[in-house]
Amino acid sequence: MTEPQIICIGCPLGCSVTLKIDEKGNIETLTGNQCQEGRMYVVAEFQSPVRIFTSTVLTEKGMGLLPVRTDKPIHKGQFKELMRVTAKLRVSSPCEPGQILVHNVLGTGANLIVSGSI
């Protein structure tokens, strides 16, 4: 039995919600939320804490930095690895926002896409 705490970000209240998790990893109880939306957020966040990843990618000389993002949220635990991957990327020609740089990056099911112009 573990009792992780998750802060709900749905409204300025920022309820600190305590979950009771059984040995199988299922949520037994959930206390501290003041609304249903909060409950749904906390459950989702516990089961799969995902975020949109955003960063920059280096381009060839004189082209500046290219802002990039994943087109879908990915597990937050993969950010560090993804940073190392994007650090090695180089873009050498002009690209359009929305253009896919890496398909299914790190097997996340999300694409790394261009999110700005140079």
Added chain:
Amino acid sequence: MSERLETQVLIIGAGVTGLMVARELAKYRVDVMVVDKNEDVGMGQTRTSHGHIYGAGLSWANSLVLKSVMLPPGSPIYDPKCRKLQMEAQGFREMGQLFDELDVPWENQRRIAIAFDGDQVKNLEIAADISRQGGVELTWLGRQEILAREPNVNKNVVAGLLDEDHRISFYPWDFAIALAENLRENGVRIMLSSDVVGMKPLSGGFVVDTSQGRIRAEFVINAAGHYGTKIAEMAGVRDFDLKYTYSQMLILDKSLAGLIKGTVSLAPTPGKTSTLNPTLSGNIHIICARYLPTQDREATATNLELTKESIERAQELVPAISVRDVIASYIGIRVFTVRNPEEDMLEVSERHPHFLNAIVRLPGIGILPPAARLITELLGNQGLELTTRPDFHPFRKGIPRVSKLADEERQKLIAEDPRYGHIVCRCEEVSEGEIVEAISRGARTVTGIKYRTRAGMGRCQRGFCGPRVVEILSRELGVPETEVTYKGGLSRILLHRSKELIGGTA
């Protein structure tokens, strides 16, 4: 890097003192070199000087009275006939023309010292008397008359002394930079980032070792300000001590321009001083001088208590001032010679006929025209041949400041060089053209740009122009942005490139 250089007169210290001596010598057929350990001229006491010159009159009398109330009873105070004050009065008469020759902006500034109680009025009476002895009759003002001239002053004021004519306001770094540019045009070598590390008498003169090479000089002028003792020590001629004190100053936002029209200061009062000066750029400069002792010649750290005290004192004079108006604060080291605290050291050393001390104490800049002539005369007495140079060029034109140009002139300048139309520092309205020109005139750092153009001196304190200035420095100097420094040495601004820390080098 060990160049072997030779010169007749080596001036150690490129503050305004050293540079003024160099300017005087440049009028003769004398080979002169100036060295300084800093990466730019005027980065010692000059940089944090108050930026005022006064002749006889209120400011001078005020400082005498201040000493008499702040020093222990019985301490000697200035003799109005002493050399320093004679020189200041003389220098004051020449300064306007000198500044005009060098295109250094300046203006006359009136000063009103105000009193709130009987004791302060008494001290003003003493100041008025001293001023009269010095030949200047000050004007007494009643409450209404003060408020008519300075409507934002504290309404509880009871009386004040007015001096309209004996104070000039300028920026001390403008003066040093202008002197240096003109000296270079007149063939005087100025070596920066050249720390003197050793000195030996040799064949009547000296061999001076610096971090940039060895220099043989017939004469050495010690104009090293608060490092004067170190230089004298190295030459084996030290026979004096220096005391260091510091005061903290604040700069207030330009939005307060017009709050006061001239300098407003508190009448001499034991334990409290406060002077509010409107600057040439429309800021208000607060000096809450306490002259605290320090052993640290390189101290730059400001102090929250001093900031609070400065604001409180300022508010007593002008209630509308608030700590929220502060845009910058800094401290300035001041030097006092122990041998004779009231005088400057303008002399041939008793320990070596070719070593001269030129160490000036606050207030100092006003004495420099006659002081430079005195040093030159002393050199002549010691055997330096002084033949006038007919081709000495006294004038220097400063960097055009677009914010001060009339529209037509500005339009013309932009047509000649479009970079003057591209504003980089928004707070002070400084163009790319001015920044590029500053670099061509010797600016190598963000601070060098700041003092030559005012870029970065505004309320956002380099928040917006910072990255642009770094980029321009990098471009014009041909160095990577990561090599651009704030003020030379190890003060790099950007330590790493993108991705460098996570395994992807650019």
Added chain:
Amino acid sequence: MISGVVDVAVVGGGPAGLAAAIKAKESGLEKVVIIERGGYLGGLLKQCIHNGFGLFYFREDLTGPEYARRFIDKAHDLGVEVMLGSMVVKMRPDRSMVVSSKEGLSCLLPKATVLAMGCRERSRESLSIPGTRPAGIFTAGTAQRYVNVEGFIPGKEVVILGSGDVGMIMARRLTLEGVAVRAVVEVLPYVGGLIRNEVQCLHDFDIPLWLEHTVTAVHGVERVEAVTVARVDRNWKPIAGTERTIACDTLLISAGLIPENELSRLAGVALDPVTGGAEIDENMETSVAGIFSGGNCVHVNDLVDNVTWEGEAAGRSAAACAGGRKRAEKGRIKLKAGRNVSYVVPQTITWGEEATLSIRVKEPAEQVRLRVGDIPVRAVRAVKPSEMIKFLLSGKEWAKLGGEIDELSITCDSRRD
């Protein structure tokens, strides 16, 4: 080079200015110009490469550049004219302005003007943080520009003063770029920005958050070497004996934004001392007829979506003004910030006219009711100073308020009262 008479001149090409220009052009005006002092449109959005923009305006989760792109493209398609690298250097109450750029000085005579200059950050100096003056001190926004646009990382070990949104965003950004963020130091007992950022920037990356602390000294001669941090009491005064020194090579300051109104001042526009921005009415018009203002230069917003809506309102009104509409002289009501309200924008409204009010509260509170005068307008579960509250005053409320009013107070009270 653009000069002479224009219908609407918009000063600032960030989100507020873009929105204003678009709406002004959509109203059918011929000449709408954006004057932008930087080298590109979008303002700060270009350096905000993180997501969270447009959640309300587009109901999409966009990055700053993506959000900006939508408006830049639209402005371009509509034929909005743009002057880049151009700064307004003179501005007069008659709205005439002189603009400086590499092409020279140009004099513009707009029929209506929208001021959308955004804001600047509070500097180390404006906070009177004592200590030495080394290289390595940046405001969080300037650091963000270096990291996300210029391609440089200021340092390797960073302390961030202030937990405003920019500070927290940079804490995450720097951490991802391999920097050790040693601490985020905040003088309040709660973060200054959105909870979402506290969770997704600080908690996600285990970045130490020191609440009720402040930086009391900077150390290092040429480059930052350390900062001293101390606990503060409820009056934000450092408590002696609680000082700790944190070794670092960089200090980021994220301690507040200040609306940039130098031009407003030159034009004679009345400023609100609490917001730091122009005093406006429900049409975003300032005290000077024909000069409108919106976005962060009026008051610091928390979401760019709101900045866009304000810009749009200013643009529409400016267009109407250019077309000859004059503002109402009668029925003007002054709005005052009442209990637990820090400020209300607009500061003046017209009786009977629909108005969108934006407020910020002074203190956090739960279960509150917002009132306009005596009329309750909104019940809110929780309010915090960092989260702006908007509500509409429409016919329904005017009916309850009645006529003959000079002044109205906006209050935020506990519902239990």
